[in-house]
Amino acid sequence: xxxxxxxxxxxxxxxxxxxxxxxxxxxxxxxxxxxxxxxxxxxxxxxxxxxxxxxxxxxxxxxxxxxxxxxxxxxxxxxxxxxxxxxxxxxxxxxxxxxxxxxxxxxxxxxxxxxxxxxxxxxxxxxxxxxxxxxxxxxxxxxxxxxxxxxxxxxxxxxxx
Numbered sequence: 001x002x003x004x005x006x007x008x009x010x011x012x013x014x015x016x017x018x019x020x021x022x023x024x025x026x027x028x029x030x031x032x033x034x035x036x037x038x039x040x041x042x043x044x045x046x047x048x049x050x051x052x053x054x055x056x057x058x059x060x061x062x063x064x065x066x067x068x069x070x071x072x073x074x075x076x077x078x079x080x081x082x083x084x085x086x087x088x089x090x091x092x093x094x095x096x097x098x099x100x101x102x103x104x105x106x107x108x109x110x111x112x113x114x115x116x117x118x119x120x121x122x123x124x125x126x127x128x129x130x131x132x133x134x135x136x137x138x139x140x141x142x143x144x145x146x147x148x149x150x151x152x153x154x155x156x157x158x159x160x161x
Contacts, residue, residue: 001074002065003158004090006081006135007101008128010112012143012150013078016101020151021076024160027068031079034060048127051083058089069093082131098138099154105129107144 003026005017014030021028032040035057039049061079068075069092081087087098109125139157141150155161 001158002068002077002093002096003075003099003154004077004079004081004087004096005099005101005154006079006087006138007103007143008080008082008108008132009124010108011101011103012111012147013080013101015147016099016150016154017076017078019147020154023151023155024074024076026074026076029064029075029077031057031061031077031081034064043124046124048124048131054086058086062089062092065090065092065096069095080128081135082128082133084133084135087135097158098135099157100135100138100140101143101150102134102140103143 003017003020005013005020007013014032017030018028020026035043039053039057042049042053061077065077079090081090081098090096091098105125112125139154141153141157143150145153
């Protein structure tokens with residue numbers, strides 16, 4: 001199974017994805033690692049990415065998901081997956097499941113202001129919220145609780161204990 005933990009910048013994708021993968025004994029991957037350097041630089045400067053910017057990133061992610069499925073790996077992938085078209089591209093198999101980390105702009109903004117060491121900052125939150133097409137079929141989890149409670153809810157939703 002491939003579980004894609006999705007949401008806007010600052011929703012907790014990496015924190016939750018890492019914890020979920022650790023609890024399940026699965027591999028963890030961060031979609032940020034698949035961005036071309038030009039995208040990272042734009043994000044660092046607070047410039048929102050366009051669909052054109054995201055295309056090579058999505059192609060790399062689609063290939064990675066396909067390899068994991070072919071190899072029979074179970075992976076948790078932290079990925080914004082903001083638009084329906086992006087999710088459709090990544091959903092290469094019925095064993096790809098989406099988990100949507102949902103939170104208020106205020107809560108996420110507060111988190112971003114206190115975050116250090118990440119190339120994405122609060123400056124791109126508004127554009128990501130504007131781009132976000134909330135998923136209809138994902139497991140939706142409110143992010144106002146603790147990471148452990150969020151992961152417990154995800155595991156129940158995925159029927160993984």
